[in-house]
Amino acid sequence: MDEIEIIATFDTDETAKEAAKALNTWFSWIMESDHDAEVPDMFEEFGVSADEYIIEKDEVNWEDAPVARSRSNRVTIILESANAVDALEELLEALGAYDLTVSGEED
Numbered sequence: 657m658d659e660i661e662i663i664a665t666f667d668t669d670e671t672a673k674e675a676a677k678a679l680n681t682w683f684s685w686i687m688e689s690d691h692d693a694e695v696p697d698m699f700e701e702f703g704v705s706a707d708e709y710i711i712e713k714d715e716v717n718w719e720d721a722p723v724a725r726s727r728s729n730r731v732t733i734i735l736e737s738a739n740a741v742d743a744l745e746e747l748l749e750a751l752g753a754y755d756l757t758v759s760g761e762e763d
Contacts, residue, residue, distance in 0.1 A: 660735040660760045662744060664753035672726040674701060675751045679724035679733065682747075686711050687721040704750045709743065716740045 666672040
């Protein structure tokens with residue numbers, strides 16, 4: 657399975673740090689949640705409803721949860737599957753990313 661790398665650029669270092677934290681919470685929720693409980697407000701600080709980004713584990717085809725890492729005003733995410741890349745790009749933009757680079761995705 658090919659790796660996909662997504663790099664999202666935010667306006668500030670702090671925004672990138674908070675976005676990475678929220679994304680890691682979202683990744684864990686996807687991988688570990690039974691999805692019967694109420695969706696946590698992991699993106700509330702960004703004015704984004706997590707209800708709009710409910711994804712089931714079997715939809716993403718991830719063996720392990722991706723990890724979002726922030727460095728400076730950028731967040732880097734490595735995925736082991738191209739599934740959910742479009743949803744992740746949309747979410748990153750909703751969180752305030754103004755530039756996205758995706759590499760490793762087949763054209």
